[in-house]
Amino acid sequence: MSLVTGLLFLLCATLIGRALLPTRSILSRSRWEELGVAYLLGTGVVTVVITAGFVVGLSMNLLWWLPLLGAAAAFTLDAKRNTTIGELAEVPWTKPIGLLLAVLASAAFLATIALPLNEFDAIYHWAYRGKVLLYDGTPLNEAITGMVNDDGYGRLVTHPNYPFGIPILEAWTSHWGGWHARWVQLPLALWSACLPMAIAFGLRGYSTRAASYGAVLTAATPILYSYNFLEEGFDSISMAGLTSTLTLGGGADLAVMAMLGVACALFLRARQLDDRRTAICAGLALAGAVMMKNEGLALAGVCLLALLLTTILPPRRIRVAIPFAAVAVLGIAPWLGLRAQLPAIDENYSEQMTVENVMHYLGGGRELVEKAPIAMSGRQQVDLENAPARIGLVLTSFWEEFTDLRSWGFLWLLLIVALPVTRQRLADPEARWLTFVVLGGICLYFLILLVTPWNFPSLRDKGIPERLLVHLVGPILLMFGTALPKGES
């Protein structure tokens, strides 16, 4: 039954997202672009609305019906405006490319559900929360809030102030039929499949060639599926899909990536068309990114700051900037309200990000070697005097990522060549905004890792910074698309 509920969610989210989008005559798109964007947008909206519902005290049992009602309303609306919604545009790619994209999308979907939840974060961070929502109906429950008490005893929950986007989707899927460690991943199985469609959609306003390139290049980026594949040689192929280097599955990084990607794509089109409704959709998608993982909040801040910087120079397009920012802030606000009621025990970025801290590490502050697991376990003597500078370690890790072809392909090279350095490119306000988002995102993650209170090499072992940088794949490829000459094949 959870399989059916999961499939029902895919339908509901797509219908809701489609109903929110402007008509095709205003916002042209092909069927595949529409499906990809609609699903991501609908999913983002569902998580935003249900999070808001928790804040006002509603339970998951009641909130579960909202996507269903929303989808029914969307279906009715769609039937009514069928004549006015307009014709679908042609797909921007050739048939062989379309076939390749379809194969990759289908394989990514199937690979996600090929195994039940099988990763630490997916199980202990997200599935646990999903079960809390399923069984207790709300995150404002002892299962999440009851960790810290005066007598020192409390409930077990990893990082209690993580957002509830992924758990909401899992709990929704489990509403009929109960928890199923495979089928709860159904709503999470389309992130990598939808992003290429969203990128093509975002670049359609530039040229169909940019859209086609954008889709293929996105789908070809290895980290949309896994990172460090075959790092240990060809023999390690037997571990494909099994290790913590898998990005597909029940984790949240691809969710942030997909939501940020579709938010940027929508906002790009909104600015090009000067269309407020599209900007509102972009704001909702950005709020959706915040619902997926803590980093989404920081990235939303980067997007809004980038918008502020972009509007310094004309064309400012305030008509779309304001609804985008306002809707994003309104969508995020309920989560902030909810978060304020949850115990904040660790991962408090804002607390670490002080000028003093940043300057300390920029000035060569040493790595916290005493917090390395081997030092903590007493198996190695701590040598504080010869501890390396944190900044060197973080820079090295970023360099290693930028040159790691098996995880990123040539993505970072594409970013460098797409940087708007000529006057003509700088005159493109969309390229400017995307550049601010991408470079701002990289700087943000660099700073976060620079001031992290943990031992950085331990984080590196756990796939940081790649699991953060993957969030930026969408805007990077949109940026590359904007740099492509319109006539180039």
Next chain:
Amino acid sequence: MLLSWLARLHGVFTAWVLLFLISSLVLAAGTDFRADRGRYPDSEMISNNGRPRFITQMFRPDDLKNRTVLILDAPADSPNYIGMEPHVVDNLVRGLESKQMRVVRTAGDNPIPLAKGADVAVLTCNFQAYLDVDFHALAAQMKGIYLFDYSGYWDTAAADAAGLLAQNFARAYWPQWLDPELALFVDYMKEKTSAEDGILLVPSRRLSTIAARARWFLALNEQLSPRRFYLRNPQDGTSFVIEYFEWVQEYNKLAPWKQTKKVRVPKRDFSALHHLTPTRTLAPEEIAAAQSRDIQWILYWDHQADFRLVDWELVPLETALQWTAEAGR
């Protein structure tokens, strides 16, 4: 032109992606679309120097000469099995003999007749005949109950059922939630407790390891949801590995078990090792924590990187309170 070529270069990675996706799907199909432990790398010896201290410290130094160790090692002419290298086995044997312990090596032979009177049996490799050993027959032959598994392949639940205490000394590379004994225990807990129950987790004694894998309470908490699990200082116990280390240190410093007495239970529901229970009376702060919450059960555990049935005991709160009251009289 440059952009196009770079784009095409990046596009070549579709082949890489396809290789990954197809491999993932085919390999998942090969294990019935389940995450199978067999697909993970083989377990590895934690220590490969063959020092015998884990075995010798089980007994009084003056008693070592009266003890016999059965070494289940591969036949001399056999291909390399997974486990201890032959020279490490030789080191272990020499080390034991230097302590005047009697050593019997099976060298591929049937271990059952050779186990007569053995205090300890040591599995050094994954030789199939050893893995399929009849633990009840082994237990009937052995004088002691200790099994040292240096290859990580023995079924510790089957050993437990035969009244043998298996200790795994190999590092497993499959994730903790795939542990078969954990799955058995989760099923038992589901049967024994109701979904609304509250369970206080109480370490039986000093936390003896800082292995992150020993955080079995994370798996129990998730798999047995919505049952309510309570732990001392969970904000550190469930956080990053560094905080977890601090949690271990803090608990050992606090040492609530020092205020308590060991309790032997007449009958165990799950483990056949009746005299090795993790049960004890409760410290005052544990009683206060249990009584100030809606808690029905105490789950005692011994903190180990390997999930062993013997290390876990679920006891009704009233029983634990009764033990404490009786011990206080």
